[in-house]
Amino acid sequence: MGATTIGVIGCGYWGPNLLRNFAENEAAELRWICDADDARVTAMGRRYPAAQTTTDYQKLLADPKLDAIAVVTPVAMHFPIAKQALLAGKHLLVEKPLTATAREAEELIELAERNRLFQPDINVLWDLAPHDLSIMDYLIERQPDIVSAIGSCHIEPGIENIAYLMMHFADDFIAHFHFNWLAPVKIRRTMIAGSSKMILYDDIEPTEKVRVYDKGVTTNRTGDREADYQRLVSYRTGDVWAPRIDSTEALRYVVAEFLDSIRAARRPLTDGAAGLRVVRLLEAAQESIKNGGRVQLLSSAAQSAPIA
Numbered sequence: 001m002g003a004t005t006i007g008v009i010g011c012g013y014w015g016p017n018l019l020r021n022f023a024e025n026e027a028a029e030l031r032w033i034c035d036a037d038d039a040r041v042t043a044m045g046r047r048y049p050a051a052q053t054t055t056d057y058q059k060l061l062a063d064p065k066l067d068a069i070a071v072v073t074p075v076a077m078h079f080p081i082a083k084q085a086l087l088a089g090k091h092l093l094v095e096k097p098l099t100a101t102a103r104e105a106e107e108l109i110e111l112a113e114r115n116r117l118f119q120p121d122i123n124v125l126w127d128l129a130p131h132d133l134s135i136m137d138y139l140i141e142r143q144p145d146i147v148s149a150i151g152s153c154h155i156e157p158g159i160e161n162i163a164y165l166m167m168h169f170a171d172d173f174i175a176h177f178h179f180n181w182l183a184p185v186k187i188r189r190t191m192i193a194g195s196s197k198m199i200l201y202d203d204i205e206p207t208e209k210v211r212v213y214d215k216g217v218t219t220n221r222t223g224d225r226e227a228d229y230q231r232l233v234s235y236r237t238g239d240v241w242a243p244r245i246d247s248t249e250a251l252r253y254v255v256a257e258f259l260d261s262i263r264a265a266r267r268p269l270t271d272g273a274a275g276l277r278v279v280r281l282l283e284a285a286q287e288s289i290k291n292g293g294r295v296q297l298l299s300s301a302a303q304s305a306p307i308a
């Protein structure tokens with residue numbers, strides 16, 4: 001099998017990163033560059049002269065020699081473009097969040113399954129939360145039963161620029177997230193507390209992005225109520241460890257995984273169902289914000305969600 005031919009739709013802030021990674025991957029041949037904005041597509045065309053350029057994505061859909069399309073437009077355009085791409089029989093990579101509603105994500109998955117294929121219009125939640133929720137989805141492999149969020153619109157009415165999101169899981173695991181467009185400092189920090197160790201992941205740190213803390217509490221139940229009351233918990237503070245982390249750009253793996261899954265005709269690591277799970281959480285959080293933080297119960301069907 002030769003190189004997979006790729007067309008990228010959307011060359012704004014993020015599109016050029018995908019273009020670069022596809023151009024650098026020998027399993028891919030960058031065939032089309034598309035953006036509705038003529039100046040942007042011309043600038044990218046100068047960078048990758050072997051690719052054809054257009055402002056009309058229909059040209060990509062109509063090209064029988066094009067294998068795969070990457071959609072990197074604003075989220076409102078993901079669904080219409082992705083749907084047409086699937087109907088045109090193309091492999092598809094859609095930037096996150098997959099779609100603007102869970103219904104749209106479900107329709108794309110149904111369409112992809114039927115075809116035997118696969119794989120500033122938003123607020124701060126839809127902009128920043130997909131990252132954290134995707135990481136959570138991958139790491140803890142289960143879905144919450146309760147979602148609650150509050151947010152505020154300080155700049156544009158109806159567009160939250162700050163949001164706090166909380167989740168509860170059936171086994172009493174809880175998670176909370178802060179998203180803020182106006183923070184004076186850029187914070188990209190995840191703290192995970194487990195039963196025996198804790199992890200701090202700071203994506204802003206240039207070298208030691210992940211630190212593992214041997215820190216926790218031990219419960220010393222003896223059965224003697226008075227003694228238990230006196231020394232029920234003791235705090236343990238041990239070593240801090242910074243494992244060596246592969247510094248390869250994440251998008252390089254995204255592109256490699258996409259191309260390999262096409263080649264091997266297998267389901268990619270993050271398939272439509274993974275995208276749908278994240279969009280469902282975003283929808284529940286949005287609904288909660290609309291209702292002043294009201295708790296949203298997620299149905300068990302939505303939690304397990306093995307769509308395919």
Ligand SMILES: NC(=O)c1ccc[n+]([C@@H]2O[C@H](COP(=O)([O-])OP(=O)(O)OC[C@H]3O[C@@H](n4cnc5c(N)ncnc54)[C@H](O)[C@@H]3O)[C@@H](O)[C@H]2O)c1
Nearest residue numbers: 010011012013014015035036037072073074075095096097
């Ligand atoms: N994975 C990540 O870390 C990451 C980071 C940033 C953005 N994103 C996602 O990437 C997507 C794009 O975000 P962005 O910040 O680059 O947006 P952007 O607004 O900077 O760029 C979007 C581009 O799409 C073009 N476009 C819009 N409609 C089009 C159409 N019909 N046909 C062709 N081109 C069209 C626009 O002209 C623009 O150049 C969003 O879904 C966003 O959530 C992901």
